[in-house]
Amino acid sequence: MGSARGAGETNTALAAVILETGRSHAALARKVNELAALQGVVTRYDKASVTRWLQGMTPRDRAPEFIAAALADFLGRPLTPVDLGFSEQPQRPVVARALAYREDVGETLHTLAELGSTDISRRSLLGAVPYIATALMDPQRQWLLWLLEAEQTPRLEVVAGSGPVQQVQAMIEMFDEMDNRFGGAGVRASIVHYLSTELTPMLQQRNLPTHQRRLLYTSAAKLAAMAGWCSYDSADYGLAERYMIQALRLCAEGGDRVLGGQILAGMSHLATSLGNPAEGVSLARAGIATAKSAGSPLGLMRLHAMAARSYAILGDSRQATASLLAAGKRLDVSQGPAEESPWVRFLDHHYLEAEAALVHRDLGEAAQAERLAMASVEANSDRRRRQAISRSVLATAFLQQNRLDEAVGTASNAVDLLAGVHSERSVQALRDFRARLAPHRGEAIVRDFERKARPILGTAA
Template sequence: MGSARKAGETNTALGAVILEAGRSHAALARKVNELAALQSVITRYDKASVTRWLQGMTPRDRAPEFIAAALADFLGRPIAPVDLGFPEQQQRPVVARALTYCEDVGETLHTLAELGSTDISRRSLLGATPFVATALMDPQRQWLLWLLEDDQAPRLAAVADGGPAEQVQAMIEMFDEMDNRFGGGGVRASIVHYLSTQLAPMLQQRNLPAHQRRPLYTAAAKMAATAGWCSYDTADYGLAERYMIQALRLCAEGGDRVLGGQILAGMSHLATSLGNPAEGVSLARAGIATAKSSGSPLGLMRLHAMAARGYAALGNTRQATASLHAAGKSLDASRGPVEESPWVRFLDHHYLEAEAALVHRDLGEATPAERLANASVEANSDRRRRQAISRSVLATAYLQQDRLDEAVDAATNALDQLSGVHSERSVQALRDFRARLAPHRGEPIVRDFELRARPVLGAAA
């Protein structure tokens, strides 16, 4: 823990950690800017900025969080701003607790209820919930230990018929439908409110019969994971991480390995998308270990696809290709949705096409990326978020083949698709494409697109 430092004093704690990391001031500044951009915060720090921090200046707003996250990434261990000599920021205790996979599930329920209540009120929470990649390590380890120790857990758990879990399942289906049609932003507040004011208190009742408790924990885990996905969709990445961690703990109490694998898939997606693909691969592999014993080929398919996404972001073509092949084999092994857990029945070959298109895009393999993105666009006419993302991937595939007019046309269609959809994931996919347009910004068609896109995507960096 860093010692207290008066304003203007040389920041020796920061200097020591930078020295330990062995990175230049310019490299640290670049990493801070990258991490901030991933959370939709524009910073323009350089090596002179780092010098000022070392001389005692405390950067404004969320910068100390991003500096700590950058150094944590370099060193592979958790680091807090206070460890770097920055003033300790006032945080609600729940923000820290929600990053913990608690052994006491009662504490998990209390944390979820408080997190949801604070989230809904929005009082001072959002500015104090950074995404912390290293915080995903312990939940992953705790889950794998549970997996090894709990031989009694059902391999392919079914949603209970009757009882409170059936009511919760009906709510889950309604929320999923709204999420798919309009994006997570349109339904997130309702999910969080139901989770924290109805579902968590339901599980805290002492007179709940034992045969109803386990399926209810599973349903609550799914609801918490959905809150995480919807937070991800609104760019509340720190909240998404916290809901997913709590969901994984509830899932262990429910004992559903299929759902556990899917929660790990969500964590993997989040980590890879926020610039931590090595952790994304690790989480996907933990999910694969879970899904292999679950009797769910579709669940396994998705996890292999997430591993492929991580490997592609790392530039590991061989492993990414092998993971896509494994995903295809798992898909072929499935006997159809009716033979699968309700948690994975939405997965099919169209899902794999969309994910594979992203993998090929990141590997620079434009021809298969174009083919698969086109197939995803055609197959998802009623899912506007997926349409928008796949059209953005298609635009990049065209651009990688120097087909600028077609690229901009596809991106414009993606932009139109976003009307009425509250999905930061779709927006980020288009921002990725716009960034790739930088070498062509002198072209009139590109200038026109950037002008039209600015109200939705914000100003280009």
């Protein structure tokens, strides 16, 4: 473990870890800049910056978090800024505990209640909440062990019930509707408050009937996963990771394999979007193993689509294409949303079109990306977040075909759609497009777009 140092004192802990990675100072600086950009932070570090860190300078703001994440990615094990000799961040112990998949579900409930209450009421006490890619490895392993040991469960979990179960289900539906209409940032606090102050105490009661308790655990897992997605949509990636890990543990207690697969799909999406596509593939495959005998073709369709997304970013065209084909086959055998678990009824062929458009974009297959993104835009006229993301993909497809005017016009429409919608995923999709405009910044139409988009996207790197 590292320790805080005085100003100007050589950072031997950081030096030792950099030496262990075998990477150059320039490679570390590039990785830090990439990870920061994925979280909407513009940094311009270079090899001289790394030298200054080694000489004892502590970088500002969230930089120690990004340095730790970069080095952890190189080594394949978790690291914190403290491990690298930087001063300890003002962080509550619950931030570390929430990365663990606990065997005792009572500890999970306690962790979730404390994390939620601190998140909502005393946010400043959380301090920095870093996203740590390698922290997803143990929860994935623990889940797969549970899967091997668990008794056979019904093909589809029954999620209906009476009394408190019905009430919780109604709340989930209401939160879901608000999320779709206004974006995750607008509803996140309400979900976390309900989960930590209403549902968690309910599960801590000792006199609940077994069947009802299982259904409530499943509902709590769904709400924790929703809190994770909404945190993701608010660019709180470290919190998103922690809520998803706790959701997976609660899901094991409820025994719902369809929902477990969907939580793993969310983890895969998060890992891939934050620059860890290999981990994204692993999480998607764990989800496929979870859901393959759960009677949910739509759930499997989404998991194969997540694998395709990860393979595309890795540049593996063969595996990405195979995963898309597998997703299409699962969609073909589904009897429709009404015959599936409520957890996957939002999935349909329009969802697959949107995800496939992203895959083809990342593989550089512009014509296919254009066709699918256009279909997604037309199908999602009432969902501004999905519209904005699909228009960003469509804009990139136009750009890849040297159709600059159409590209910028489409992206400009996406910016207009984000008025009143708080969605960092939509913003990141547009930032990705803006970065691709760099070779064209001499064009007046591009400068006009960048001025228009700056209030929403921030300053370009």
